Amino acid sequence: MIMNRKCILRLSRYKNALKRLKALGFVKVFSGNLADAAGVTSSQVRKDFSLFGITGNRRGGYKVDELINRIREILGKNEIQKVVIVGVGNIGNALLHYKGFEAGGIHIVAGFDIDPAKYQRHAEVPILPLDEFQSFVQENDIKVGILAVPDVAAHHVSEIMIAAGIKGILNFAPIQLRGAEDVIISNINLEVELENLIYFINAAGKTGVLSPVEDE
Amino acid sequence: MIMNRKCILRLSRYKNALKRLKALGFVKVFSGNLADAAGVTSSQVRKDFSLFGITGNRRGGYKVDELINRIREILGKNEIQKVVIVGVGNIGNALLHYKGFEAGGIHIVAGFDIDPAKYQRHAEVPILPLDEFQSFVQENDIKVGILAVPDVAAHHVSEIMIAAGIKGILNFAPIQLRGAEDVIISNINLEVELENLIYFINAAGKTGVLSPVEDE
DNA sequence: CAAATATTGTGAAATAAATATCAATATAAG
DNA sequence: CTTATATTGATATTTATTTCACAATATTTG
Known part of the structure; x- marks a missing residue:
């Protein structure tokens, strides 16, 4: 299974977002909820999940606890820490x-x-x-x-x-x-990160437009 | 001119690499030198430069000082710091x-x-x-x-x-x-960064293969 | 000065990543 | 129990990024 780095980074972020959603009382989530919390699109969430064989229920979304465990399992946090x-x-x-x-x-x-x-x-x-x-x-x-x-x-x-x-x-x-x-x-x-911010701020000052937020 | 974030991040890295090369006594560099120092390909370096209108001399490479100044100018370090x-x-x-x-x-x-x-x-x-x-x-x-x-x-x-x-x-x-x-x-x-490392180390332990280094 | 050579600069090709689309289907409503 | 509806999961499309390939051309060599 070929997995790229960005995808794993997002998985980690999903996990963080899920923990927060759980703290808010969420028991199940839809790809859209998670997308909002992690700052990506719902397609992206489902695509990432499908790469790792994570499945939910059509029309039923994903169970938060199961999902957190599954991601934790994938990230291998029990093996090295x-x-x-x-x-x-x-x-x-x-x-x-x-x-x-x-x-x-x-x-x-x-x-x-x-x-x-x-x-x-x-x-x-x-x-x-x-x-x-x-x-x-x-x-x-x-x-x-x-x-x-x-x-x-x-x-x-x-x-x-x-x-x-x-x-x-x-x-x-x-x-x-x-x-x-x-x-x-x-x-x-x-x-480098700070220079990057400075560049885009200056660029926005000149053009009035600012690129969307992204990371890595 | 549409410029993406990754490209700017690389520009920043080129500048850092150039400073180090300068400290080593380099007066001019070729795209290949810079590529090695920054961990990318020479094509990438030249492509990035062409996006920003940075030019060198065919067969003569780039003058280190000019290049550093040009990049600094582009990154706008004189405007906000x-x-x-x-x-x-x-x-x-x-x-x-x-x-x-x-x-x-x-x-x-x-x-x-x-x-x-x-x-x-x-x-x-x-x-x-x-x-x-x-x-x-x-x-x-x-x-x-x-x-x-x-x-x-x-x-x-x-x-x-x-x-x-x-x-x-x-x-x-x-x-x-x-x-x-x-x-x-x-x-x-x-x-997230640490989890990511852990994931790839575990993955390597299972498959014997490790993905290439990249950032962001 | 002419020929050989190394390197740039760029357009085309290949690759990778993100997004949109939609059939399949579980859930909920009536 | 049947119908309507929302959401997944997978595939197709689009977009972005990287790499390749090579003509153009300075520089060096003979």
Whole structure:
């Protein structure tokens, strides 16, 4: 089954939207409801579902609980959920203490840095020397890491991560990392995002028209 | 000229790559060099350039300095560059003190929050009451804001921002914000990104194949 | 100066993604 | 129980994006 990235990202968003709808008391939803909540079209929702074999009832929509479980199953959240952070600077530290992940079943289990002043071996989420990265990752079977080091170090550190067995990297350094064959990398570049906003605002100022909102 | 978002994002990345190439001593580049540095194909680079009317010399490539200036011009970095942050929690605070933006000509000029304990009126980058948001934004002609409040507050705060005249929002809250007609919103959802990595790692574990790296 | 060569710039082709359409059908109404 | 109706699910259509292919042309070499 060939699945593209965008489709999976949307699936994740559907799940988030479903949780909110559930909190509002929804027991079943129609593709249109979900489309509104996730900011897409109902065709898109049904198309995505059909790719994953998710089915509802004609005229009856989808049961919220079943749907959440099915998506969670597809996203594989029960198989990997421990995440480490490399680079405990501004951004890394914020993510280390970000509470939003826990609710989604993602656990930040440790931070790593090269600066001894940052080490906190006995904190709830320990901050350890980068030297210990490989052994920690292997002992704890970690597959996902967040990279939040300065740009000059990013490439080097990504190699350390990959060598240790990390298979997925969320990269905050403002360079385009290229992974190995079996490693997937998501690049988040905040400056690029801001520049993008600025461009479209300026463009709107000139033409009076603004492109529709989209992401990724 | 109809221009899509992805294309602009790439332009921004080309600029970053060019800066790095320049630092390495490059005076001119070929589309292939830039493609490698930015992780795309050379066709893509040339096509993007042709959309914006950027030209080089056949057989001579592009002059790095000219190219950087031209891209900077297109991205409009000389017109808007002041940015505010609403929500000085974990993430907001990290971004407030993130040094990476300055080099790119983006200035974080203030943070806003509703928690009086966070106010720092006389700090280098002041943290002010949300009540003062509108007057600050209007007096300082701010058009771009970063939204980093808890999800339950996100929608409400986005409305305050838009009412104050903000035209571009970089949203870190894990809900899909929908802007007004003339407001552009970029959503960055870290949990979704992590889930996505987890999905592809699990998928690779089953099939032995991993999709190529891409973003947005 | 002429010939060889590498690279751009662009239109055409291929691929991928999103949207629209509509028959099938479950639910609800009468 | 029958009819009307709304919604799915799948296919077709449209639109967008990427890649390919190659003529045009600077630059370099002999």
